[in-house]
Amino acid sequence: MWRNLHVAVVLALLPAMPAIAADETGIVLSPGAGLDKVQAGCAICHSLDYIQMNSWFQDRAGWEKTVTKMVKVMGAPLTPEDVAVVVGYLEEQYGKTPPAAGTTGG
């Protein structure tokens, strides 16, 4: 129970508390379709530098394995539709090679 409460509290406070999030808000992921789902689904439990740190060497199957583990084992609150979107984003932006300049939309 308290854990669920905690999630709610953390999520509610994130934008308002620079002391908790200042460094993390310095993390800028590549813009692209699905970024919102990545931010909502992954940043509950860990900073998003985990994604950058693990690039660029994973293909679609690699990211699929990671995201599936996050959902099935770690309990990330992503629907199957969300998983498809998140995996697509990761493959596109943090796959085997950095996205070519000008193709990321930003």
Add this chain to the structure above:
Amino acid sequence: MDRRRFLADSSATLAGGLLIPRVLLSEEMVSGLPAGAVDTGILNALPGKRELIKRSFRPPNYETPVALFREELTPNDAFYVRWHTGVPDVSVAEWRLRIGGPGVKSPREFTREELRRRFDAAEVVAVNQCSGNRRGLFSPHVPGVQWGYGGMGNARWSGVRLKDVLEDAGIAPGALEVVANGADAPLLEATPDFVKCLPMWKALDPDTLIVFEMNGEPLPAWNGFPARLVVPGWTATYWIKALTDLTVVDKPFDGFWMKTAYRVPKGMFGASGFESQDTEQNSPITAIKINSLIVSPAPGTALAAGRRAEFHGIAWDGGSGIARVEVSADGGNSWKEARLGRDLGRYSWRQWRWDFTPKAAGPLSILARAFARDGSTQSEKLAHNPAGYHHNLVQKADYDVA
């Protein structure tokens, strides 16, 4: 509830001050890491720590820059940080260590002062090395925290023997493993709590300790205050931080972090010494493999032809002790023995030094390899495994001679 309070993130110290992350100087960089890990591996100071290389902000995973390994014992404020979930903020007044389970005769509960009073003091100098240290150097890369060389440190650990505490509670017939849990807990109910276990023989080893201090000072919160397990010779995954519960069980513990994570392919690295956790396919990672590191001069440093250069390094293994370290300046055709530093015990790393005068200008590569007293030596070919453990390739450090 108190122990569930989590420390504010590192940025607390930065909130009103400088927010400019310092990127690494070239001599602090490690070649071979994924590009994304290089980009995000900035220097950043957690409260009470000096600037370390940030791998991830939350949970905090920070490694020690190699230059700081020149010291025999790694200072507490330079010691690497590794958490799976939030860092617990534990008050000593409320902290208790509970000992129970079907494998003990009389369950116990102690305050820190009761532990200190009741049991003999014990200490050990030991290397604490993350299982995934050097994962970032795997080729091909494997996912996980992309550690360079600094997911490790050497310290003098002081506390009481785990053996004495367990025997005080009385070990029942059939006791098989000691399950250890700390105050850290995941945010989501569904996430597996970080819990590990030890076989009885390792738990009863007189060098396996419950410690309150490192290097004569209380453990920093980042390193497990107020008490953590010290399991000399085994990788740091077993050194449970902010320890609260020891449960002696009579059946193999099957938590996620034992059964599924921290595994190596069966037989790839020899016997695990932990039969109750072995399966047909794999084994838990256990003892540290023989390894060494060239600390200075940092690779890439300019050396002068005709001028003596002093090479300093460290070597360590899983507890047999270091027999010798050899260095080569000709690509491994010939090897010279380095001079070993003080012996602080078989679980400590051993410093070494080798002097060499490069004759001519041009590129120079130095290789270093350590030999343990058990006869083992470092790998020449990477034993690639899915989780990226036990990277102990013979190191090649490149320099420019002018």
